[in-house]
Amino acid sequence: MGANLHRIGIDLGGTKIAGIALNPAGVQCAEARTPTPRDDYQATLAAVAGLVDELERQGGVVHGDGWVGIGMPGALSLKTGLVKNANSTWLNGKPFDKDIAAVLKRPVRLANDANCLAVSEATDGAGAGLHVVFGVILGTGCGGGIAIDKVPVTGLNAIAGEWGHNPLPWPTPEEYPGPLCYCGKRGCIEMFLSGPGIAADHLAVTGVSLEAVDIAEAAKAGDAAALATLDRHRHRLARSLAGVINILDPDIVVIGGGVSQLAGLYEPLPALLAEWCFSDGVFTPVVQSAHGDASGVRGAAWLWPRQSWEPR
Numbered sequence: 001m002g003a004n005l006h007r008i009g010i011d012l013g014g015t016k017i018a019g020i021a022l023n024p025a026g027v028q029c030a031e032a033r034t035p036t037p038r039d040d041y042q043a044t045l046a047a048v049a050g051l052v053d054e055l056e057r058q059g060g061v062v063h064g065d066g067w068v069g070i071g072m073p074g075a076l077s078l079k080t081g082l083v084k085n086a087n088s089t090w091l092n093g094k095p096f097d098k099d100i101a102a103v104l105k106r107p108v109r110l111a112n113d114a115n116c117l118a119v120s121e122a123t124d125g126a127g128a129g130l131h132v133v134f135g136v137i138l139g140t141g142c143g144g145g146i147a148i149d150k151v152p153v154t155g156l157n158a159i160a161g162e163w164g165h166n167p168l169p170w171p172t173p174e175e176y177p178g179p180l181c182y183c184g185k186r187g188c189i190e191m192f193l194s195g196p197g198i199a200a201d202h203l204a205v206t207g208v209s210l211e212a213v214d215i216a217e218a219a220k221a222g223d224a225a226a227l228a229t230l231d232r233h234r235h236r237l238a239r240s241l242a243g244v245i246n247i248l249d250p251d252i253v254v255i256g257g258g259v260s261q262l263a264g265l266y267e268p269l270p271a272l273l274a275e276w277c278f279s280d281g282v283f284t285p286v287v288q289s290a291h292g293d294a295s296g297v298r299g300a301a302w303l304w305p306r307q308s309w310e311p312r
Helices: 041-059 096-104 113-124 195-206 212-220 224-248 269-276 294-301
Strands: 006-012 016-022 028-035 066-072 108-112 132-138 142-148 252-256 286-288
Touching: 006 041, 006 113, 006 294, 016 041, 016 294, 028 041, 041 066, 041 096, 066 096, 066 113, 066 294, 096 108, 108 113, 113 132, 113 142, 113 252, 113 294, 132 224, 195 212, 195 224, 212 224, 224 252, 224 269, 252 294, 269 286
Parallel strands: 006 066, 066 108, 132 252, 252 286
Antiparallel strands: 006 016, 016 028, 132 142
């Protein structure tokens, strides 16, 4: 492959698979998305391949002649080479990098989806020009990624930034020991802060089954129970971010994913963070991703060409 090829970015989410194509100048020339075939590994491979075909068609790219980068939940295990820690659990234990490269008939670059978001936002988004960016994806799961000077931090065990599978900090009696997580432990941050976590909390407290988006709509209409659910979520988010700030102290926290769009999510956070951070003042901005749903997929596209970094 030459240096002047199109770059295709794929964001493999738990609900949808999104994709873009960038021309050699880095300008977007195609965009497409498709539902994620949940719990079906072979269908997921086929869906990604179909999306790449569609992006090449839209962008006028010669079939098979575009670089492909994929942001995915979890990571490739350095021990086995198989996917680990994916909340899209049907990917776990699979050689996804090898299988998708075989289906696409070309080399493919993979990175954690939250790392892709962090790199995208650090490059020309909400964290542009800042040294340390902590990127968060609040959606089907609760991912985290770190970019330092636009370079993703992978870590020795390929788990840097994975805050979602630490226990919820400073739990109340009602929150302990917490719901069982797919990782096998109880009380993980992901089980409280993700979209399904919000829905489960609302059901547990009210007995009413609503999706997170419906809870947000009910809150806008003044529903007291929905407002209380979102208030609990903000307090839990503040405690969880305080733990990250106490350790990493990033220059900014950037939040993407569907939950990032909840009305009223950000305004209360500075005062709430001040209650929990180990500092006499908390100046860390917590903001919505500048590129919205496109941030992760843009970061995936920029996995090519090879940068000056290599994941450890």
